[in-house]
Amino acid sequence: MTTYCCDSSAEDIPSDVQIKSLSLKVKASEADLEDYGTPAHPQISVCMSHKQFTHNFTVSPGHKFTRLHFCLASYPGLNVSDALFSVSVGQYTLLRTSQSSYSRDSSDIKCVIREFVMKVDAQILSITFTPSSGHSKAYAFVNKIEIITMPANVYMQDVRLPLVGNSSQIYAANYTVLETMHRVNVGGDDIPPEGDARMWRSWSGDEDYFVPDGALTSILQSKLGIKYSPEVPAYTAPEKVYSTARTLSPKSGGNMSWSFLVNSGFCYLVRLHFCEITREIRQNGRVFKVYINNMTAGIVRWSRMPGRPVYRDYIIDCSELDTGMEDLQITISSDNGPSESDCQGILNGLEIFKLPDSRDNLAGLNPFGTATSHGSPYREDKATRISLSIFYGLFAVVFLFSFTLLYIPSEWYGTFSLCQKRSSKCCKPFGENAIPLTKIMSTTNNFSDDALIGTGGFGKVYRGSLDGGATLVAVKRADPSSHQGLHEFQTEISMLSKLRHHHLVTLMGYCLERKEMILIYNFMGRGTLREHLYKTNSPPLPLKKRLEICIGAARGLHYLHTGWKQIVIHRDVKSSNILLDDKWEAKVSDFGLSKLGPDAMNQSDMQVSTAVKGSIGYLDPEYYRRLKLTAKSDVYSFGVVLFEVLCAKPAILPAHGNGDGPQSLAECALKCYHSGMLGQMIDPYLQGKIDPDCFRTFTDVAVKCLAETGRERPSMGYVLWNLELALQQQSRADGEKLRGPADKILAGNSSILVAHQLYNSDKNIGAEFSEIIHQTAR
The missing domain is CATH 3.30.200.20 (Phosphorylase Kinase; domain 1)
Structure with missing residues (x-):
């Protein structure tokens, strides 16, 4: 390990770089400062410059951990808010600061470590610090740099990885640089670098990330010997990671989830570590699903001896939203039900890495995170989070009361008239x-x-x-x-x-x-789905495009029903509330009538009593009759949309000249389906273009959506699965051939390679865990 400390003993200091020291008479924890001084005489030294400077390190070619240490403080003659700079290695921008990166409390010192995994081809590793040109007092700084040699192919492997939520697979190229976002010892305590002697990594416990949602979980700790293998060598993760786990309790069902703060606008490599550490589990005794951001990543089944670790790698695309920061959620689910296995899902550890975007950029919002870090700078303190939740809850109550009195226009009060000044x-x-x-x-x-x-x-x-x-x-x-x-x-x-x-x-x-x-x-450049189905001058949509739009909308609705702590019932699903962007991606819109249902852990047919609201032609008849709203009400409405897509007809059919009044598309479709006449009702443009298997799969699931009662209707997950099956059947009938092993495309802002075969990230397939990668959004 090469360590460069910015103090008076440092050698080869670049020109224009100054060394400044700060004697600590301010707030800071010993854990934050243990590398920068002694408890009796705490002192921080820093290398800084108002001009660009480069540290050159002589290293052997190969893969390296590069760790940059930053202590955020106002050093003599400097204001930390002026520390506006970027850090780069070659063509890669590692991080970029802004004034929002720093606390307004100058007495609050925060020490942060940013870790990068990089491949060095030459014998010189050059790290360049560049002050912002748009700020006259800007300077760049660093307190310490660590460079640790690691074995080849620990994280950068020339293997095909699944892109979660996409029917294609992406080929993870041997990237030159990754950024470590989170490294977690699930079910265990923090592991300091000396506890991971082979790789000198820091692992955080999972308490600050775990999302309690009512499921019964257990912490497992075992002294069972860990049996590494050539495919999963000892440096993959320390024994302490594989010797602890969090698991869903036997017969409990449900989910267990973890939420991690990440930068939006990037793709991420997610590595999940598994190891059975309970001898009592029989073969195939653990069967569970893995979801990432509410999309199916895979099904995992335990198949052999305990004590043998494995891991799985996935790519998740978070590049669509550009909101600065977002939550990345990992869920272990016992969707198969407790009857199929003795004990449900398990997770021992996980790691999350940011991939560079198409501009070789890794710089995201707030590179110094929200808390002190010897683990992740994006780690949140649970007590702080709870305190803030209570504070904001009380604040919201007081504010909304005040807002009602002061700001609502008087005509919205009905019979009340308050002449307060607004x-x-x-x-x-x-x-x-x-x-x-x-x-x-x-x-x-x-x-x-x-x-x-x-x-x-x-x-x-x-x-x-x-x-x-x-x-x-x-x-x-x-x-x-x-x-x-x-x-x-x-x-x-x-x-x-x-x-x-x-x-x-x-x-x-x-x-x-x-x-x-x-x-x-x-702005949604393609308008609404309805605008492309009927009463339009636009060209008819091809069948596959219609299926892809339905799949996208189904994913959005499935997320509403399962992806949050409470079920969200949209209550106004219709073709005009499905918007299309320039890439024809479907987006569910208009949440003004939405209603929160019961806890998402409960069945989706749990009822909410409420007045009837919705749109004629899409309204669930059971909801209309009984005033009982469930998630299955959305399923009914979506069934109407499916027939709109198939038939290119509105939800309410106009009256005919025979004296009959307007008719419901749902009723007509059901009559035609049961009489075997549905083929005559479909969009003439699609006549002769639909594969029989695809037609049968699509219409069967659409009819099930229109069942008389909610209990007879499928979940949105079932609907989604069948729509994806219909698309596969149509694609196969169209004679589509799989492209070559790797075709380069652009996923969001990240350049990736597409492969169309299923591969695992390790070669130990079928040894301890067998995995079926099932690309179905949750």
Whole structure:
């Protein structure tokens, strides 16, 4: 291990680099400062410069851990808020700071380690620090640099890996640089570097990441000897990782989940470590599913001796959203039910690495995280999180009460009339994404008809832009005469602030000012699904495009039903609420009528009593009759959408000249299906183009969605699985051949290689765990 400390003993100091020392008379924990001084005389030294400087290290070619240590403090003559700089190795930008990277409390020292895995081809490793050119006082700094040689192919392997949630597979090239985001010892304590002697890594316990959601889990600790193998050598992870685990308790069912803060705009390598450490588990005694961001990553089945570790690698694409930070969720689920196995899912450890984007960039928002770090700088303190939750909960109650009295326009009160003075500024009762009305009026040219792109139940929708025209947005302006009002406005903001998914629309901001209620979303360039099905001048959609759109919408709805701690019932699923971006990706929209259901751990047919709301033609008849809302109500509505897609007809068919009034598409489709006449009802454009197997799979699941009662209807997961099967059947019938072993494409902002065969990241397939990679979104 090569260690470079910035103190008076440092050699080969680059020109223009100064060494400054700070005697500590400020707040800081001993754990943060143990590498920078002694408890009696704590002192931090730093290498800094107002000009670009480069540290050159003589190393042997191969794979390295490179760890950069930063102690965020105001050193003599310097203000830490001026530490605006970037760090690069070759063409790769490792990190970039901004003023938001630093605490406003100058007495609060935070020491952070940023770790990178890199392949060095030459005998010189050059690390360049570049102060920002846009700030006159900007400087770059570093406190310590560690370079540790590691065996080849520990993380950078020339193997094909599954891209979670995509029917293709991606080939993980031998990347030159990765960034460590999280390294967790599940079920165990923190492991300091000296506890991982072979690789000198830090592992965090999982308590700060584990999401308790009602499932019964157990912590396993075992003295069972760990039996490494050539495929999983001892340096893969220390014995302490494989000797502890968190597991779902026998016969409990349910899920166990962990949530990790990551930068949006990147793809991530997720490595999961498994090892059976209970001798009592029989062969095939553990069967469980792995979900990442609510999408199926694989099914794992324990098959052989205990004590033999394995790992699985996955790629997850988080590049679609550009929200700065987002949560990456890993879930172990006993979806197969307790009857199939004695003991459910298990996880021993995990690691998450950021992949560079297409510009060879790894720099994300806030490179120094939110807390001190000898493990991950993105680790959250649970007590802080709970305290903040309580604080914000109390604050919200007080604020909403005050907001009701002071800011709601008087005509929304009904018989109440409060003549309180209202602020002319845009109020922010729902968060920090409020956008001033003047800015919105400017971008829509004062809501001119030229900017108008549509009209819905909430009001009119206008085209606009933010960030100087760089970001196109859709501006939804409430109509005062609309039946949807403040409650729907609040619900939309509340839901979309909690929910994040590739197939849900992204709320960019809102405005509640001068009696205006306005919501701002990402602009969807292809409009609504309905606009491409009937009463349109657009060319008919090909069958495969229709199937892909249905699959995307089903993934979004499945996330609503299973991906959060409570079931979210959309309550207004229809073709006009499925939006399409420029890439024809489906996004579920319009959450104004959404309703929170029971805990997601419960069955999706648990009922919520509520007044009937929804759209004619899509409304669940059971919900209409009994006023009992369930997630299966969304399934019914989605069944109507499936027949809209197949038949290119509206949910309410117009009256015919024979005297019959308007008819429901759902009723007509069911009659035709049971009489064997459905083929005559489909879109003429699709006649002769649908594979019989695909047609049977698609129509069967659509009919099941329209069952009379919720208990007879399938879950959205079942619907999704069958839609993906239908797409595979149609693709096979079209004679599509698998492309070559690796075709390069662009996934989000990350350059990846696509392969169309299933591979595991280690060669130990079928030894201890057998895995079926089933690319179905959860």
